[in-house]
Amino acid sequence: MASELCKTISVARLEKHKNLFLxxxxxxxxxxxxxxDEGLQYLERLYMKRNSLTTLPENLAQKLPNLVELYLHSNNIVVVPEAIGSLVKLQCLDLSDNALEIVCxxxxxxxxxxxxxxANNQLQFLPPEVGDLKELQTLDISTNxxxxxxxxxxxxLSLQYLTVDRNRLWxxxxxxxxxxxxxxxxxxxxxLAFLPLDLGRSRELQYVYVDNNIHLKxxxxxLYNKVIGCSGLLYCCTCCSLCLECSLRISIYSSCGAPIQVSEVKLLSFSSGQRTVFLPAEVKAIGTEHDHVLPLQxxxxxxxxxxxHSLLKDLNFLSPISLPRSLLELLHCPLGHCHRCSEPMFTIVYPKLFPLRETPMAGLHQWRTTVSFVAYCCSTQCLQTFDLLS
Structure with missing residues (x-):
């Protein structure tokens, strides 16, 4: 086996191969x-999948200076060495299914x-320097x-496909x-317990998969008009409040650390001239265990x-409320309405999938397809009570 390997590499060196399969x-x-000696100066692609390598040589870039693609899938490599940074022409690096604990x-x-x-390593974090990869299009760090x-x-800025399945992200x-x-x-x-409320605002983002995040409500x-994978989401009787600015959980506590009782929280309101618009009474219940609280925004x-819209009906009130023009435009046209109660929705929806029976595809009766319907509700209450027959 050793002599065969030496022969394969010698032939690649003599004939100036660009691809080498090991x-x-x-x-x-x-x-x-x-x-x-001088290594394989002409080699561009090196395939070394499914071996038992534990490390990479420090002089890798010196001996293989023109390497463009390096495939090390399914080995036992624990650390990506500093020498990897010298492969300045490298465009594709596959270290999936190893034993990586550190990326330098x-x-x-x-x-x-x-x-x-x-993918399929033991990584607990990625170095911040990953952000320096301006040409990066695909990043797969699933199952870590x-x-x-x-x-x-x-x-x-060039990242198109980001896969972070089966990790411990919250x-x-x-x-x-x-x-x-x-x-x-x-x-x-x-x-995941929540998602940023402006996720999906970009037109480029078309596919979002958050299946089997049991705490996500x-x-x-x-994401209303995107392709969404969301099976296995948990819909329970409580919903944490989300802050749009920092996307962190909000809880209200007194100075001693105990949850504030509902009666201790003042009702929030907006004031415009002589008019005051009160927020719903549910806002007062933030921090309790049995409320159904939506994001404050x-x-x-x-x-x-x-x-x-109620003030618009009053013809004697020409300027109903003083708000920025962009906000007024949003009030004219919400992003969606609840399928259960027609409540307008602006920042968050609750999806419910209804798999329908299989039906023949038009013009192709030998094939059948399963038709599904996704309902979007404004709250967990509407979600639990909505039915296609209602």
């Missing part, structure tokens, strides 16, 4: 023949990198132990909503919507 060779160490910051020096696959994503990830950084090229976001099988209404928008 998959399934039971390699425990990086072949010395690859690093002998030097990975941020791979300025030509377009595809990075780190990630608790958070690096804040600088939103600087990957929130999505709001900065991800700023990725201008992101087309597909998959975060299934995490611990609602979806931002900007959503409650405010719904109250302003009803007040504004």
């Amino acid at each position: 998959n399934y060779r039971n390699l425990h160490h990086f072949p010395l023949e690859l690093l002998k 910051p030097e990975i941020g020096r791979l300025r030509a990198l377009r595809h990075l696959r780190l 132990r990630l608790l958070t994503l690096p804040e600088r990830l939103h600087m990957c 929130y999505v950084p709001r900065h991800l909503c700023q990725l201008p090229s992101l087309n597909e976001l998959s975060m299934a099988g995490n611990r 609602g979806l931002p209404s900007y 959503e409650l405010a928008m719904r109250s302003l919507y009803h007040t504004y």
Whole structure:
């Protein structure tokens, strides 16, 4: 086997091969023949899948300076060494199914990198330097132990496909909503309890998968017309309030740390001249265990919507409420209405999937397809009581 390997590498060197396949060779160490003398200067693609490699050589870039694609899928590599940052021409790096615990910051020096696959490893964090990969289009970090994503990830302006399935994430950084090229976001099988309320505002983002996040109760209404995977979401009798500015859970506590009783919380309101618009009484119940509280911005928008449209009917009141023009335009046209009660929705919706019976496809009676209907409700109450027959 060793002599066959040496022969394969020697032929590649003599004939100046650009591609070298060393998959399934039971390699425990990086072949010395690859690093002998001047190395393989013409090699662009190196395939070393399904071996038993545990590390990479420090002089890899020196011996393989023109490497464009490096496939190390299914090995036993624990650490991505600093030397990886010297492969300045590298465009595709696949380290999936290894034993990675650390990705070195030097990975941020791979300025030509377009595809990075780190799925099925033991990573607990990614270095912030990942944000320096301006040409990165695909990032797959599924099935790791990630608790958070690096804040600088939103600087990957070319990123189109982000897969973070089966990790331990409990929130999505709001900065991800700023990725201008992101087309597909998959975060299934995490611990998400909420999503940024402006997720989906970008026209480029068309596919969002958040299946099997059992604590996730609602979806931002900007995802209303997107392709959404949301099976396995939990709809219970309580709903935490979300802050749009920081997307953090809000709880109200007294100075001693105990939850404030409902009677201790003053009713919030908007004032405009001589008119006062009160928020719904549910706002007072924030912090209790059995309320159905929506995000404060959503409650405010719904109250302003009803007040504004009721005042428009009063012909003697020409300027019903003083609000920014952009906000008035939003009040004229909400992003959607509840299928149960027709309540306007501005920032959050609650989806419910109704699989319908199989029907023949038009013109192709030998094929059948399952037709489904997704209902969007304004609250957990409407979600639980809505039925297609109602």
